[in-house]
Amino acid sequence: MASDQTRSAILAAAERLYADRGFGDVTLRDIVAEANVNLAAVNYHFGSKDELIAELFVTRSIQTNRERLNELKAAEENGGGRASIEDIMRALVGPTLRGCLGPDREGSTAARFMIRASIESVPPIRRIKNREVDHLRKFAAAMRRAMPASNDTELYWGLHFALAMAHHTIREKERLLRLSEGKCDLDDVRAIIDRVVTVSVMALTMGDVPSKPALRPVVVHGRLTRQDL
Amino acid sequence: MASDQTRSAILAAAERLYADRGFGDVTLRDIVAEANVNLAAVNYHFGSKDELIAELFVTRSIQTNRERLNELKAAEENGGGRASIEDIMRALVGPTLRGCLGPDREGSTAARFMIRASIESVPPIRRIKNREVDHLRKFAAAMRRAMPASNDTELYWGLHFALAMAHHTIREKERLLRLSEGKCDLDDVRAIIDRVVTVSVMALTMGDVPSKPALRPVVVHGRLTRQDL
């Protein structure tokens, strides 16, 4: 068998299994069984289990980052070199949300894998995620161009909150669905992106935050029971 | 030795080690060494490793939920039976943010443990988190009372985004610090709570989201390299 076939089979099987059952529950033996290859093939082609996971995650991350930057570039060219803050935020959260939500997501192993990576966060993935700051700086720069009057602190908080809403929606979509008893439509990706973008832009343009005294809670000491949960 | 002492020593040691090194890196042998008890004590007192983790997480969750509800109750009594939406959001995100951020957090093992639980999400914790919806419903009810004109969908999205900003700030505080090169002050917990509350209230009171056509990205097919990440 051509060497690339085995490699690809392993990658595909691993992504599918990790997406379905999580990193903790899937062993190399599960993967090679699914891929119909020999156990030793993983170490032969990838060096180690962690490098296999890293390769999966890097590939998908690159794709998402590419989409983001393409969308940003398109928005900048559309605006004659300067994109609107709204379009920048849309370029930031759109690709991820489109990839991980939506009615056709069942067919997308890649999307489910990225959701899983977002939830479980194993060491090889954590290491890669740390490099993501460099990518985000490009968005910070674009935002600075779009809002030259705003100070950097506000800008970073806005960027941070935009990612917060996008990622949390992906991570906790099941809970939101259950909490809202289906009232929040998680299949209408366009509306979700609009919502996240709108709130993000509002957060960015809200001016100074008034610092009002925080309410201190009354701490009640007492025996804790499971009911309290 | 009194049986409770061994129990407590195990709980304390486990919480500390999990907080410092994560669930994946800490074995029962590490825990019993730290607690100066016998290996079999864990299974004797807790039944299994997973039940030990569950007990740790349940205890801390109960505490947070108590603080939240106390703060909500105080706000409602302050407002003559009906709390303002702002105070409700503050009661929702305040306890968690105060617990997990701030300059004195180094001393708080409990806080670091909860951060870790938020990042890693092991099976026994995931199972417990699913019950959290019941707790959140109480906040949804309070919000409904505070904003009777608002529809449920908007309400749930606002609640969801508030938690998104709070949890994401806790989870990704290191990255935000690095991205902003220290400009975002993650020790000023009061300001962070104000910021999250302000944005949440804005999100809740913003009316209908205009659904404008989303910008479709130009998908570029090409060879991916690590540089693209």
Place this chain on the structure above:
DNA sequence: TTGCATTTCAAACATTTGTATGAAACTATC
């Protein structure tokens, strides 16, 4: 003290898991 229940302890168990090995099969080049 005696007797019974609880708790501790050292040791062993039983798996699971990622990795390594060396021979065999295969592929491509000359």
Place this chain on the structure above:
DNA sequence: GATAGTTTCATACAAATGTTTGAAATGCAA
């Protein structure tokens, strides 16, 4: 078709890890 390089395969290895066991120690009530 011989040879060298690559890939596959069955098998073994070594280490880690949660759990169990049965005896010893301890605590406690009568």
